[in-house]
Amino acid sequence: MAVEIDEYSLSSCLLCLMSNGKQIGTATGFAAIVDDRVFLISNWHVFSGRNAHTGQPLNISHAIPDAVRFNLHVREPFGAVIDCQVQLHDEDENAKWIMHPTGQEIDVAAIALPFLPKNIAAYSLPMLGQTASMRVQVSQxxxxxxxxxxxxxxxxxxxxxxxxxxxxxxxxxxxxxxxxxxxxxxxxxxxxxxxxxxxxxxxxxxxxxxxxxxxxxxxxxxxxxxxxxxxxxxxxxxxxxxxxxxxxxxxxxxxxxxxxx
The missing domain is CATH 2.40.10 (Thrombin, subunit H)
Incomplete structure (x- = not known):
């Protein structure tokens, strides 16, 4: 009997934050697609490893993540998962991720996933079938x-x-x-x-x-x-x-x- 899985469950990824090959924390992310480019979305404080208000390191040992490991669900074949790792900085220690143009206190960030094969279709938000006209209100x-x-x-x-x-x-x-x-x-x-x-x-x-x-x-x-x-x-x-x-x-x-x- 086939197992039915909500496609929104397939969109959310467990992120393992790495520093010098060691895991220093976990977070969550999801894929988004713009102009056929796939991005991993999470928070600014996740990719930077810093408090968005103070800029200070969040890790008790002041470790800063240099890579993120995660599994990405793809549409074909059904149930397939790609084991991914993306480096957060280039060889000159410049960030490879991007942030909101108004600054770090807007706690959302993204990083491109250029290593994905062209024929891979990730379960991405907000492209999954949704009801854009739905009213969202307080207490809901x-x-x-x-x-x-x-x-x-x-x-x-x-x-x-x-x-x-x-x-x-x-x-x-x-x-x-x-x-x-x-x-x-x-x-x-x-x-x-x-x-x-x-x-x-x-x-x-x-x-x-x-x-x-x-x-x-x-x-x-x-x-x-x-x-x-x-x-x-x-x-x-x-x-x-x-x-x-x-x-x-x-x-x-x-x-x-x-x-x-």
Whole structure:
């Protein structure tokens, strides 16, 4: 009997962050395609190994990742996986990944995967079939497709972590394009795609109801909880809006960082 797997589960990758050949952490990422080029999407703090606000190293030993290992699901043959490793810096220690043109505090980044064969079709977001007209609103349940503490199903598939939208998703916060979700996430979920999912029916942005089927919309990139290390932790996570991914891919600049107080 054939096993049915949601194609959104096939889009999310467990990232193993490497430094001098040793694993120093895990995160989550997903593929996106622009002009036939495949990119791996995650957070700025994942690829840089640094706090997006201060620029300081995140690792307790101050190790900075120099490579990322991950498995990428491809469409043909079904169930096939490519074991990938991409270097984060060139021979001159310049970043090979790109970041948002406004700077590191927009915590989304991308790196090209030029080594993929031309005939490989990755499960990529946001190109998977989605309902772009679906209304997304505060209090709505959404799903974070990630790998908490490196956890995965059969080392291949993400955990669908439920969250609820906690702030008005149409508004920016402190002038930045993100909204908050209420969820008890764990380390390793940074870089996860976030989707809205409705089964049977959905309401579109005009207030009309669509019927019949499973409806999905890619709404952003998760980057972790606010204040997770403090007693003020309210279990609120940050989701960078979907359009930020487009801005990084179309107008991104070479990855860099600055140290801030």
């Amino acid at each position: 349940d959404v799903y974070i497709l990630g790998y908490p503490s490196g956890m995965s199903l059969n080392e291949m598939f993400p955990v669908w972590k439920r969250a609820s939208i906690a702030t008005e998703p149409g508004l920016d916060i402190a002038g930045k394009p993100f909204f908050l979700v209420d969820t008890a996430s764990r380390p390793g979920m940074s870089g996860s795609p976030v989707i809205a999912r409705s089964v049977g029916s959905y309401i579109d942005t005009s207030g009309n109801t669509g019927m019949g089927g499973v409806f999905t919309k890619f709404i952003g990139v998760y980057s972790g909880r606010m204040g997770a290390a403090s007693q003020d932790d309210a279990q609120l996570g940050v989701v960078w809006k979907a359009h930020v991914v487009d801005e990084v891919l179309k107008n991104g600049i070479h990855g860099s960082y600055s140290i801030r107080a």
